[in-house]
Amino acid sequence: MIKKSISLSIVCCLFSPAYSAEITIEPNSNYFENWRFSAFEPAGQGLYYYDGSGNRGPNSLPSGGGQNSGTLDGRAISWTVPEQDAARITAGVFTSNYNTFGTNLPAGIFGPNPTPRPGQGFLNRGNGQFSSATPFPLGTTLFFQDVDSSETAAYRFYDCAGNIIDAGDFDFLKISTINTPNHSIQGTTPNRYWNIVTTVAGNDPNTVNGISIRSPSVCRIDIQGTRPGTGGSINYFLGAPPNVVPTAVPTISGTTQVGATIAGTYTYSDNESDIENPAETTYKFVISSNAAIANSAEGTTVASGTTGGASGSVPYTLQSGDLNLYIYYCVIPAAQTGASPGVEVCTAASGPITDKPIPPTPTTPTAVPTLGAWGLISISSILAGFGLMRSRRRSA
Ligand SMILES: [Ca+2]
Ligand SMILES: [Ca+2]
Numbered sequence: 001m002i003k004k005s006i007s008l009s010i011v012c013c014l015f016s017p018a019y020s021a022e023i024t025i026e027p028n029s030n031y032f033e034n035w036r037f038s039a040f041e042p043a044g045q046g047l048y049y050y051d052g053s054g055n056r057g058p059n060s061l062p063s064g065g066g067q068n069s070g071t072l073d074g075r076a077i078s079w080t081v082p083e084q085d086a087a088r089i090t091a092g093v094f095t096s097n098y099n100t101f102g103t104n105l106p107a108g109i110f111g112p113n114p115t116p117r118p119g120q121g122f123l124n125r126g127n128g129q130f131s132s133a134t135p136f137p138l139g140t141t142l143f144f145q146d147v148d149s150s151e152t153a154a155y156r157f158y159d160c161a162g163n164i165i166d167a168g169d170f171d172f173l174k175i176s177t178i179n180t181p182n183h184s185i186q187g188t189t190p191n192r193y194w195n196i197v198t199t200v201a202g203n204d205p206n207t208v209n210g211i212s213i214r215s216p217s218v219c220r221i222d223i224q225g226t227r228p229g230t231g232g233s234i235n236y237f238l239g240a241p242p243n244v245v246p247t248a249v250p251t252i253s254g255t256t257q258v259g260a261t262i263a264g265t266y267t268y269s270d271n272e273s274d275i276e277n278p279a280e281t282t283y284k285f286v287i288s289s290n291a292a293i294a295n296s297a298e299g300t301t302v303a304s305g306t307t308g309g310a311s312g313s314v315p316y317t318l319q320s321g322d323l324n325l326y327i328y329y330c331v332i333p334a335a336q337t338g339a340s341p342g343v344e345v346c347t348a349a350s351g352p353i354t355d356k357p358i359p360p361t362p363t364t365p366t367a368v369p370t371l372g373a374w375g376l377i378s379i380s381s382i383l384a385g386f387g388l389m390r391s392r393r394r395s396a
Helices: 007-015 373-395
Strands: 020-026 046-053 066-071 075-081 090-094 120-123 126-132 139-146 154-158 171-174 182-186 193-197 207-210 222-227 235-241 248-251 259-271 284-287 298-308 314-317 327-334
Touching: 046 066, 046 193, 066 235, 075 120, 075 259, 120 126, 126 235, 126 373, 235 284, 248 327, 259 327, 298 314
Parallel strands: 020 171
Antiparallel strands: 046 090, 066 075, 075 126, 090 120, 120 235, 126 222, 139 207, 139 235, 154 193, 154 222, 171 207, 182 193, 248 259, 259 314, 284 298, 284 327
16 A cells, blocks of 8 residues: 655656655555544634635734634644735635545545545645644645646645754655646755645646655644636645554563562653543553563552553562562553553563562670779770880880
8 A cells, every 4th residue: 555656756856855655545445544634614714815806805814814723633723824915815714514525536545434524725826824732643644635737836844843844754645546746855954845736737626635744743834835827726634644542661670579669660652642641541560470471461460550640650569479470560551632541561571579688697696705893904004004115115
């Protein structure tokens, strides 16, 4: 299903560095099953910011242009077209009531689900942008639809601080079965961006393709469109792959000896940067005579609870019943958002647990001879005598 387009790579590399991969969406691949798409559906949202004739619609920004608020996979997003030459720009927003995912699609790419109707921004020329206060999930895709005669566009990607992100290793999703625009990477590392150019002499029937984000840090996508004439537009929407559960990598530290206290810790990660839910991430300390277990059910749980989060550690004091066994720390990570909880993962074996150290054998104390009062006086006299002799020799 995933293949590198050798011919395209060769063509593109004569002029610019190659992108990571070209992924052709094959028929019956269910590629977009359970993806989430951008929605711009609040009642009364205006269709046009600029209608190409100098007229402005609702949803204007204070200084002109326009903006609509929407969502993508539960996060707030904005589609913004800033103030520009009103007489020359066609820009606005569609909602799911207006446009389908695309035409000339391979069959069987949405699983059992109907063809989605994403909320879409549109722009013929000038600048527009999608933005989010937090990074888009890894694999979020910018879809562009209906690239008609003479239309071209450039796409740049930025982090939450406004720094450009190198898009040279992002992937091109070839979706429609006809009219794939020419697409290439422009610029130099680390500021590379994408460029698309229509291959259609006349009207494209709303075909769609996409660029998949391969960075976890993109918060903004800037679109710069060009078209010699007024009217028409390319339509844009976003899609995110199904959210996946978080993962944990647990560790045990400390001495595996009866009576010693060991500590269980772990690292937490999530493909979509979903934040951990410390009150729902659970742990188990598990003992077993086996030097490897696949999960906690293969051993005996000796302690369990919620971890309180990956920043802390969970103590366990080894008991006499743990002697000669192996111990494992098993964690099921939970996220506050997205798919959760994750799959239980256990450490490799620690141990086997040794016995308490044997304290040194107490020896029978030997009586220390003591000096009586007369003895002390005798020794004092002898020492005083030595002192007197030494001082006389020095002064002689
Ligand atoms: Ca068209
Ligand atoms: Ca997730």
